[in-house]
Amino acid sequence: MAKVLIIGAGVAGASAALALDSAGWDVVVVDKARRPGGRCATRRLAPDRHSPWFDYGAQYFTARDTAFRARVESDLAAGVLERWSPAVCMAEHAASGWQLKRSPDERERLVGPEGLNHWVRYVFEQADIDVRCGQPVRRLSRTSQGWRADLGEHGRFNADAIVLTVPPVQARRLLGEQAAVLPALAEADRMLLPCHSLVVAAPALPDCQAIFVKDGPLSWCADNSHKAGHTDTSARLWTLHAGPEFSAAHLEDTPESIATTLTREFAAITGTSTRHMRLVRTHRWRYARPGPAAEPLADRCQAARDERIVLAGDWLAGGRVEGAWLSGAAAAAQLSE
Numbered sequence: 001m002a003k004v005l006i007i008g009a010g011v012a013g014a015s016a017a018l019a020l021d022s023a024g025w026d027v028v029v030v031d032k033a034r035r036p037g038g039r040c041a042t043r044r045l046a047p048d049r050h051s052p053w054f055d056y057g058a059q060y061f062t063a064r065d066t067a068f069r070a071r072v073e074s075d076l077a078a079g080v081l082e083r084w085s086p087a088v089c090m091a092e093h094a095a096s097g098w099q100l101k102r103s104p105d106e107r108e109r110l111v112g113p114e115g116l117n118h119w120v121r122y123v124f125e126q127a128d129i130d131v132r133c134g135q136p137v138r139r140l141s142r143t144s145q146g147w148r149a150d151l152g153e154h155g156r157f158n159a160d161a162i163v164l165t166v167p168p169v170q171a172r173r174l175l176g177e178q179a180a181v182l183p184a185l186a187e188a189d190r191m192l193l194p195c196h197s198l199v200v201a202a203p204a205l206p207d208c209q210a211i212f213v214k215d216g217p218l219s220w221c222a223d224n225s226h227k228a229g230h231t232d233t234s235a236r237l238w239t240l241h242a243g244p245e246f247s248a249a250h251l252e253d254t255p256e257s258i259a260t261t262l263t264r265e266f267a268a269i270t271g272t273s274t275r276h277m278r279l280v281r282t283h284r285w286r287y288a289r290p291g292p293a294a295e296p297l298a299d300r301c302q303a304a305r306d307e308r309i310v311l312a313g314d315w316l317a318g319g320r321v322e323g324a325w326l327s328g329a330a331a332a333a334q335l336s337e
């Protein structure tokens with residue numbers, strides 16, 4: 001049985017793993033993080049499983065592609081995905097100050113009943129994929145048989161083929177000079193833009209659980225407690241995302257200073273006071289979402305076929321969770337051809 005090493009246990013890694021496993025490959029997935037999920041990142045306030053949770057990476061996803069849609073329908077039926085219908089608002093800064101208007105946007109938004117990370121983990125577990133977390137790949141080298149991954153203290157791993165789903169800057173680093181076989185990595189630095197993410201406990205808002213912000217440092221605010229189905233009106237866990245321009249301009253600022261700016265902005269937009277907010281978590285996503293330079297590829301992945309290595313990830317397929325899923329599936333198809 002041919003052995004494939006998938007590097008990265010995010011959505012692209014999950015979808016590639018499923019497809020390659022079904023195609024008869026011996027699949028192993030490694031990830032440097034403590035658990036699978038990648039940018040579908042969820043935490044709980046406290047370690048116990050009844051503690052409130054919040055998504056601080058991807059917030060929800062949409063599904064249009066037929067094959068992805070079929071997967072989503074089956075996961076909705078299994079109860080590992082749910083539809084989230086928040087009252088969505090648009091925040092605009094006018095001469096008179098912030099204006100919060102209800103948006104007619106009622107697209108289907110898919111979330112995990114215990115956060116999006118839970119869904120990605122379910123995908124791996126349901127297919128019984130061998131996922132090894134806490135194992136960063138430090139280097140990839142070509143061998144006469146295929147590829148060798150240097151896993152530092154975890155040893156070395158020899159595989160016939162590689163699916164590389166890590167962000168492009170990291171992919172280029174792992175490959176060193178061999179990155180030249182994958183032209184998509186030439187402009188790796190320009191592909192994914194950063195995002196400062198903040199979670200605060202703050203009051204619920206009447207008729208508003210999600211905000212697209214048009215001006216200023218923030219771009220998105222979401223009431224996780226509403227997502228989790230909590231209907232009480234006490235403090236909610238709000239995720240606040242800064243926009244790419246602000247995040248890039250303040251990439252190295254301290255978490256405290258980012259938190260001060262973003263909570264003040266959130267208070268101004270919602271007409272509340274920072275005195276009623278408590279900081280829960282800050283996170284800097286250095287590689288968050290594809291920017292304008294990340295043109296989707298027709299193949300949704302890039303294969304150096306003679307080398308038996310394929311790049312996959314959202315940045316090659318139009319971004320978002322759906323793009324990552326389709327890219328992973330496309331990478332598996334390339335290897336199985």
Ligand SMILES: Cc1cc2nc3c(=O)[nH]c(=O)nc-3n(C[C@H](O)[C@H](O)[C@H](O)COP(=O)(O)OP(=O)(O)OC[C@H]3O[C@@H](n4cnc5c(N)ncnc54)[C@H](O)[C@@H]3O)c2cc1C
Nearest residue numbers: 008010011012031032038039058059137313314320321324
């Ligand atoms: C703040 C934020 C908000 C977002 N909002 C949305 C949204 O609302 N809707 C939506 O559809 N999408 C959203 N996205 C995008 C979505 O999260 C991504 O498109 C998707 O999760 C990408 O999946 P991926 O598998 O391509 O990459 P990733 O999830 O980044 O997976 C790559 C994996 O590689 C691992 N890795 C990296 N280096 C190594 C190494 N050396 N060795 C081993 N493992 C390694 C990482 O730990 C990671 O788990 C958002 C993203 C962010 C950050």
